Amino acid sequence: KSSAATCLLFCTTGILTRRLKDDPDLEGVTHVFVDEVHERSMESDFLLMVLRDLLRRRPSLRLCLMSATLDASLFSDYFARGGKPVPTVKMPGRAFPVAALYLEDAIELVGHAVQPGADWAKRGGGGK
Known part of the structure; x- marks a missing residue:
């Protein structure tokens, strides 16, 4: 559930896609985090396509894609702005x-x- 007082909302890709149907510009949203983007599905790929289009309309919106096993260049090129790949951050880690x-x-x-x-x-x- 969310309300006017909601500061942080965790939801599934399906819930976010449904919200985009009702609010295509995600008014009031400043950041979108998508975790486990390496787990590709039709639903998640569709969401990323819609978010890419939204970023063109709302350049102030920040999108953070996360994955432990991500091919960062694939997504950086896909979300490129003006022919320039978007920045990526690699966080070193180790397996336990x-x-x-x-x-x-x-x-x-x-x-x-x-x-x-x-x-x-x-x-x-x-x-x-």
Whole structure:
């Protein structure tokens, strides 16, 4: 929900597309952030097309496209203004190791004692 007092609105691409239908110039909106733009779909591609046209009418509107795996040049060229690619920002990051843990693993890690023969313990209980 939004109202006159709304300062920040999080919504899906579908909700934003619907809002653009009712308010094609996004009056009162100063910035639009689209996350995970690498996850292409007809809906998200349509939204980006509409936003590109809107930026031509409203050059003061700021658009920020975000993705951890984005081909920035593709989007920078697509949103180019006057033949000049729009600026991009690359934020260095690093991947953190991820391990799949199951209930039994978590129980062992925290040192929880499982009642012997408990139905929910695949190993038959008897944890540490």
